[in-house]
Amino acid sequence: MSLYAVIFYVLGLVILTATGLAVTRRQPVHAVLYLIVAFSGTAALFFMLGAPLLAVFMVIIYAGAIMVLVLFVIMLFQRSPHEIGLLPQWGPATLLGAVFLAVAVITVFKDPGSSVVLQGAVAQPRDFGRFLFDRYWLAVEIVSILFLVALVAIIHLGKRRDTEEIEKCPSSHPSPPRGERKGEGVIYHKEEHP
Amino acid sequence: MIVPLGHVFLLAGLVFAMGLVCLVARRNLIMTLIGVEVMMNAAAIAFVAAALRWQLMEGQVFVLFILAVSAAEISLGLALVVSVYRRTGSIDPDRYDILKW
Secondary structure, eight states: OOHHHHHHHHHHHHHHHHHHHHHHOSSHHHHHHHHHHHHHHHHHHHHHTTOHHHHHHIIIIIIIIIHHHHHHHHHHOSSOTTOOOBOTTHHHHHHHHHHHHHHHHHHHHHSGGGGOBOOOOOOOHHHHHHHHHHHOHHHHHHHHHHHHHHHHHHHHHHSOOHHHHHHHOTTSOOOOOGGGGTTOOOSSOOOOOO | OOOBHHHHHHHHHHHHHHHHHHHHHBOOHHHHHHHHHHHHHHHHHHHHHHHHHHTOTHHHHHHHHHHHHHHHHHHHHHHHHHHHHHHHSOOOGGGOOTTOO
């Protein structure tokens, strides 16, 4: 067993443990922290499998940006949403997951190609970038359009509407005009009306 | 000389199954989104391993697109969760009954 194999199994163990802990936590904050460990392990795995640029992206985008975004959204909720339990159907759901896993494992190991030992190779970031913008530039542009659409949708969803406030508490005082409420970061703001 | 391809796929399958269970069984919408992220992570591992196996860079390019799509998906999903929390005061999907009469 080579050194690479040992590193792979250790990394795999770390990823599996961290992911398993993450999906079973009751507090979303703890889940996110475990998930950061899992994504960092995945980044190291990518580095070993010859994708250094993707490893860096994994750390920056997944473990950095996305997880921090989720953390901030969790902090936006006033009441910590940890008391929600499992669905009553969690048993069948776990069973389905196990069946899926068994079928996948059988399929993978039935294939003779699965025992092929991977040969080490590295895609240098320079070659990767050239390849990407040479052959898949259109897909990159489409992804940028996707980001634009997502941005517009998020701004539209995040906009605060006054009608919701009236809907929410019909008996209370009507909410103040729009201009005054700008820049409010609190989601579920209870106002004291004198 | 690293490991057999099947072992990497096994790791990806295990992570994917965990994400699937998390997606289906949890009742917290944020945990549901985290389950989707875990599944995408598993798909990325499988793609990188396949790219190394056949020495093709297309697999790595696809992982890049997976990263982009999952970033867009998680931000939009979280915006939806926040918006629906504002309307109903809960992030339990069982309690969304505005459309019922």
